[in-house]
Amino acid sequence: MAPRNHATARQVRLGAELRRLREAAGLKAREVAELLNSTSAQISQVELGLSGASEERVRRLAAHYACTDEALIDALVAMATDRTRGWWEEYRGVLPPVFLDTAEAEHHAKFLREVVITHVPGLLQTAEYARAVYTYMMPDLPESELNPRVEHRLRRRGVVEGDTPTPYETIIHEFALRVRVAGRQTSLAQLRAILDQIEQGHVTVRVIPTDQDGFAGAEASMMYIDGPVPRLDTALRDSPTGTAFINAEPQLKQLRTLLRKVKKASLDPVASRDFIHRLAKEL
Numbered sequence: 001m002a003p004r005n006h007a008t009a010r011q012v013r014l015g016a017e018l019r020r021l022r023e024a025a026g027l028k029a030r031e032v033a034e035l036l037n038s039t040s041a042q043i044s045q046v047e048l049g050l051s052g053a054s055e056e057r058v059r060r061l062a063a064h065y066a067c068t069d070e071a072l073i074d075a076l077v078a079m080a081t082d083r084t085r086g087w088w089e090e091y092r093g094v095l096p097p098v099f100l101d102t103a104e105a106e107h108h109a110k111f112l113r114e115v116v117i118t119h120v121p122g123l124l125q126t127a128e129y130a131r132a133v134y135t136y137m138m139p140d141l142p143e144s145e146l147n148p149r150v151e152h153r154l155r156r157r158g159v160v161e162g163d164t165p166t167p168y169e170t171i172i173h174e175f176a177l178r179v180r181v182a183g184r185q186t187s188l189a190q191l192r193a194i195l196d197q198i199e200q201g202h203v204t205v206r207v208i209p210t211d212q213d214g215f216a217g218a219e220a221s222m223m224y225i226d227g228p229v230p231r232l233d234t235a236l237r238d239s240p241t242g243t244a245f246i247n248a249e250p251q252l253k254q255l256r257t258l259l260r261k262v263k264k265a266s267l268d269p270v271a272s273r274d275f276i277h278r279l280a281k282e283l
Helices: 009-024 029-035 040-047 055-064 070-081 087-091 097-107 127-137 143-160 174-178 184-199 249-264 269-282
Strands: 111-116 168-173 204-208 222-226 234-239 242-246
Touching: 009 040, 009 055, 009 070, 009 097, 009 242, 029 040, 029 055, 055 070, 087 097, 087 143, 097 143, 097 234, 097 242, 111 249, 127 143, 127 184, 168 174, 174 204, 174 269, 184 204, 184 269, 204 269, 222 249, 234 249, 242 249
Parallel strands: 111 168, 168 204
Antiparallel strands: 111 222, 222 234, 234 242
């Protein structure tokens, strides 16, 4: 199989998990290649996500690595053999790859948890709100590039809507709800859109009031994605250099602890809904 020119985040993750299993078994790539009548270069390409792997190969690798976690093996097989071309593929070559990787990760999520401090979460944004954010962050962006970004963001909402929405819980700081990225009407429409999502039962929203004691989580923004098994959880965090996909267990453990702290500082869902209602009335 010819190497890929570009590996998606999901393909990279599959390769990383296979590498971790190999290293845990104390095997070198060369030794595995000999067992499978392959080459160390081919094994490296699979582990980098640059080459695909069949179900048979994934199961043979797991057997050689003495992995007995059947749920994990089945999940890795699903990652290797899923040939679904999701809606996000329509934007390949149009938007940066991270946009597509994020949508794909959300599509395969078992549960989505998000913390946002400065903006309304992307999965809840209206078109006007999203356009205002992109325009502010990239003022020189032409309409031909701005429109696909807004459209992509709105299509991402499908994961938490429809007949079989993915469970989604977001914790939003009051600041994000109050800041006017555009005008009053855009902010009011955004708050009403969040309330509508809550009423429809699509999402669980918790709010952190600005006067909440004991909250020092200004850098807590993240999306935590529960995978099919805990071993395949992923966290997404934005930085000045881009979006990082985090899958190392020590880091994920720290982020789960941070999530619990932030959640403890937030209002319960009913109180949060009432809080947003009051903010809308103030506008």
